[in-house]
Amino acid sequence: SKFEYVRKFETEEKLLPNCWIVVRIDGRAFHQFSTKHNFKKPNDESALALMNKAASVVMNEFKDIVLAYGQSDEYSFVLRKDTALYNRRGPKIMTYLSSLFTSSYVYHWNQFFKETKLKYPPAFDARVVLYPSDQNLRDYLSWRQADCHINNLYNTTFWALVLKGGLTNNEAEKRLCGTLSSDKNEILFSEFNTNYNNEPEMFKKGTILIRKRIKSPKHGKARLVILPLHEDLIQDKFWEKNSEILAIKTAQLYEWPEESPLPSLVLSQLHIGEFDRDKEIVIIEETD
Amino acid sequence: SKFEYVRKFETEEKLLPNCWIVVRIDGRAFHQFSTKHNFKKPNDESALALMNKAASVVMNEFKDIVLAYGQSDEYSFVLRKDTALYNRRGPKIMTYLSSLFTSSYVYHWNQFFKETKLKYPPAFDARVVLYPSDQNLRDYLSWRQADCHINNLYNTTFWALVLKGGLTNNEAEKRLCGTLSSDKNEILFSEFNTNYNNEPEMFKKGTILIRKRIKSPKHGKARLVILPLHEDLIQDKFWEKNSEILAIKTAQLYEWPEESPLPSLVLSQLHIGEFDRDKEIVIIEETD
Amino acid sequence: SKFEYVRKFETEEKLLPNCWIVVRIDGRAFHQFSTKHNFKKPNDESALALMNKAASVVMNEFKDIVLAYGQSDEYSFVLRKDTALYNRRGPKIMTYLSSLFTSSYVYHWNQFFKETKLKYPPAFDARVVLYPSDQNLRDYLSWRQADCHINNLYNTTFWALVLKGGLTNNEAEKRLCGTLSSDKNEILFSEFNTNYNNEPEMFKKGTILIRKRIKSPKHGKARLVILPLHEDLIQDKFWEKNSEILAIKTAQLYEWPEESPLPSLVLSQLHIGEFDRDKEIVIIEETD
Amino acid sequence: SKFEYVRKFETEEKLLPNCWIVVRIDGRAFHQFSTKHNFKKPNDESALALMNKAASVVMNEFKDIVLAYGQSDEYSFVLRKDTALYNRRGPKIMTYLSSLFTSSYVYHWNQFFKETKLKYPPAFDARVVLYPSDQNLRDYLSWRQADCHINNLYNTTFWALVLKGGLTNNEAEKRLCGTLSSDKNEILFSEFNTNYNNEPEMFKKGTILIRKRIKSPKHGKARLVILPLHEDLIQDKFWEKNSEILAIKTAQLYEWPEESPLPSLVLSQLHIGEFDRDKEIVIIEETD
């Protein structure tokens, strides 16, 4: 048709080959969203579990995602260096991932917030960043985990001062201004009898999602699942234990300690217990 | 921190100033999504109403959107040439609009699909395209409306052949292969006693969302609403009647014909009738 | 071959259609280059003539250039909005124009600097900028001409203070610091008996190159030439007189005043006088 | 000034950090340029020496270039992964390198073509390509050297058939159509008593420019020079011998075999012999 020429105004940016592709999404005005929905401070278990759930839907749908890392209102998805997903068209990858994350966040809200109705539709931004080397990628993830730790230590101390210490927000802020990590630990320990190290790992470390095969308690056979871990990824240990990630090899068997219960995120993937009916309908992966 | 350097890998693309910014979103694998959720064929009133609802939430939240046009599983948002929204950062604009659209689509699903449960979280892609001149912008919108007409005429005839004529999908496809618009009209008229012109305007023309002030039936005062119109925008008439759009002037008063009921999309914005409780909580527009 | 994959790492940026394309080149470290080659201060007629010559070679070679504007060590080339030169590939256009400019600058050096040998090979940077509207383009050219005027008024006064007034560079700089245009005019007039308005038009206005047909003194027939003009292009007058530029119409006849001699740049294009032997061998325009 | 806003239309693309930056320039319409200037076929020693000279001026001026590779009418410059030259602004790097190459090509023409006057100013295009890994970079250079070999074998056989065998261009082309490398070697050997392996190394391998310290025959002290080599860089041997390149370490001492004369390109850098007066005036490197 005579209007078809307008298609030529579209740009066609392909992401540089042989680079790790990172898509980071971040909640829009979640300071306000968390307040409006009475998120527990500083960390709301349900909110973080919902973020992990939404991220696992995305990771399950797009097999080229080798790892995801989330904290607070953000999630980072790492696509394998050699992915050909949508011909490496940046906008296409970025918008499908952020749209599916948003959609899953709203879709699964009721399952995680049984008493709080979702008051209005939230939104998440997204951006694509390329990291040419394994070291750059590790430094990116370390940057996010360090950010998680610093924010969580600050927020944990801040809300202790406010909720337990009775200070106003401004007083707490002034009190913490210029303090070192050690000072914050000291405040928590001496004034609130709280040992920061005993805080839940997820709050301190954020959540790493990786693909692993684990023995299903239902039938003992190994099943491929998206496994949430809350551990350090700044030191080498994590990368040595899970060398298949940077090496882009197939998922390895993960020996989940017998005695500790499987995370609900895994149970729902194995259709066990209360999540049984939550059969994950795999959205047929539509390749370009 | 020593990891902060990774931030320098982010690109900072600013969209060229003084161009119309168009963000088009399009449902991912909606051929499958529509089938899985038993959308009426070829057009499902509830599905199209939900698309319009999601688009109106986006248009209500981002005031620099001067017009939106939707058909099938796609919506186009036009931002004013001189917008400074998020410093004209393409990815930021594109992802917030597509994420809020997706979120609203899932959030308002039950209100439009009372009997069909949403089976899995849908996703929408998004892209940004710049149009330097008013003529380019009009040609873009004409391209989409022409596409709507051609697809709708084909689909209306196709499903008439299948649902009423008893043909299989392949037979219907072969029958329509190579036919002109006139042939399709002829089939509808002679074999199915259907005059294509009498099809609902929304199916033939798609939906235009523009900002207008209309007299609220509740109290007669003029209220700024997002008004859905189903009319031609390829000829000059629409642009002459609504000259404030390309001129980027304030919304004009729209004389809604007394006798015809206001669209539910408008009633919900005026908090009237069954949509009363559907108070639109304005998400505080967060400017960068 | 097994190495061919490396080609896929090349980006293919096409410049947005329907925008004026401006390529501006600027001499690298010309402060040093002009000193090393004893350019007259503040303006060296030969240097400016050579810049105009190099620009005219570029404009002659690439017919889609509708106008060029030069001052000091920079030149701007304006390509027609609808050019398809090299499929509007930005780097291709930018590098061919800047390379041919550089090559012509060195090639024609001896013809303009008869006594000063070119001491080392100069270099010019280049950049591409898109201007969506005629007004943006006019404002761009006005920006460059205003810059030319401000710099020239400053430099003319500065070098008068130094070369005629005997001040050191620093003294002259301090003297001019914070002065208005009127103050500078006053210094020139009262201390150096110089009326700025009588300075050569090329120094004050820079050089505009446009395509015109003029009657050749050799045989009276109209010949298409690249004509250098030194006049204001900030007011409307220039654009009204030369409306074919923005309207992208064919070159008009230009009535060169009988009594004043044709610029040497034109004579060389008409192969007249000392420039006769300087037959311009048209480099076959290679379209992509 | 009120026109300053036009500056905001400039894009600011920074090249992705931690990637090898390759700038390849290529002569514009050199098929025609080489014919017009009677270049010896298939390889013209002077033309190739001039290309190497121009490239060495560029490499001498921009210290972040770690290696250059040239063949036919093209040259590739490799900048170190961590260069901060002009804040890694792509257009700035690309245009300064291609402009200085062009300028040096014209500037030094007479020194290499004593009898042939430069008939018109040549031009070179340029492009920037990023290579994230050392392997990608090696494959890029291998791609260019393999291209050099294939073209040279074809051209050597083609021109033997035409200049010695008396065939027309078309006959030679038809004769070579579909032949393998071995067939071409066979034609050269059996019909023209030419052993392709004995062809000059520069014609077969192209020219590698790297920074080395060599003992100056003038005073025996080690001088940093840009050394032209004509050897294979597809196998590992070259990269093992010159490991400082990929490791971005300082230039190593190169034992130039006593008996063979130093290349003129090196002599001119050491100001020895006829090139003594060709004192290279270092253009002060202007950092952004």
Ligand SMILES: Nc1nc2c(ncn2[C@H]2C[C@H](O)[C@@H](COP(=O)(O)OP(=O)(O)OP(=O)(O)O)O2)c(=O)[nH]1
């Ligand atoms: N109470 C509570 N707040 C949370 C939780 N997770 C995230 N938030 C809030 C705390 C922060 O104010 C906000 C995340 O920081 P951001 O820098 O992303 O701020 P925000 O989203 O408001 O701004 P943005 O639109 O992203 O620029 O979300 C949670 O688990 N509990």
Ligand SMILES: Nc1nc2c(ncn2[C@H]2C[C@H](O)[C@@H](COP(=O)(O)OP(=O)(O)OP(=O)(O)O)O2)c(=O)[nH]1
């Ligand atoms: N039955 C029915 N189908 C609809 C309706 N609206 C959209 N669809 C379906 C028809 C088309 O197959 C599809 C829209 O065409 P697309 O080219 O976007 O196809 P699809 O989304 O499957 O592919 P994509 O992922 O966008 O490349 O959605 C509706 O109201 N009723």
Ligand SMILES: Nc1nc2c(ncn2[C@H]2C[C@H](O)[C@@H](COP(=O)(O)OP(=O)(O)OP(=O)(O)O)O2)c(=O)[nH]1
């Ligand atoms: N004496 C004299 N100097 C001139 C003439 N034309 C240009 N120049 C010098 C004056 C300025 O210092 C310089 C042009 O200003 P720029 O901002 O381009 O400075 P420059 O080229 O040194 O820096 P750049 O490498 O472009 O960032 O060239 C002339 O006709 N006569």
Ligand SMILES: Nc1nc2c(ncn2[C@H]2C[C@H](O)[C@@H](COP(=O)(O)OP(=O)(O)OP(=O)(O)O)O2)c(=O)[nH]1
């Ligand atoms: N006789 C001769 N010709 C050469 C020599 N070096 C390069 N050439 C010619 C042969 C080729 O026709 C041409 C280089 O191939 P290109 O693909 O770059 O062709 P050309 O520059 O004509 O097209 P382009 O403007 O780059 O697209 O230059 C030489 O040493 N001797």
Ligand SMILES: O=P(O)(O)OP(=O)(O)OP(=O)(O)O
């Ligand atoms: O969506 P369109 O109209 O650009 O066309 P497509 O075939 O869906 O292609 P893509 O969505 O991948 O750009």
Ligand SMILES: O=P(O)(O)OP(=O)(O)OP(=O)(O)O
């Ligand atoms: O989100 P970040 O960390 O890049 O930092 P910001 O201040 O939120 O900036 P923006 O989201 O607008 O890039």
Ligand SMILES: O=P(O)(O)OP(=O)(O)OP(=O)(O)O
């Ligand atoms: O120069 P190349 O090798 O990329 O190939 P080409 O055919 O000359 O194409 P262009 O120079 O226009 O990219």
Ligand SMILES: O=P(O)(O)OP(=O)(O)OP(=O)(O)O
């Ligand atoms: O050349 P300009 O006018 O953009 O300004 P500058 O200070 O020379 O900056 P650069 O040439 O590096 O863009």
Ligand SMILES: [Mg+2]
């Ligand atoms: Mg942010």
Ligand SMILES: [Mg+2]
């Ligand atoms: Mg946020």
Ligand SMILES: [Mg+2]
């Ligand atoms: Mg955040």
Ligand SMILES: [Mg+2]
């Ligand atoms: Mg599509």
Ligand SMILES: [Mg+2]
């Ligand atoms: Mg679709």
Ligand SMILES: [Mg+2]
């Ligand atoms: Mg569609």
Ligand SMILES: [Mg+2]
């Ligand atoms: Mg500059």
Ligand SMILES: [Mg+2]
């Ligand atoms: Mg300069």
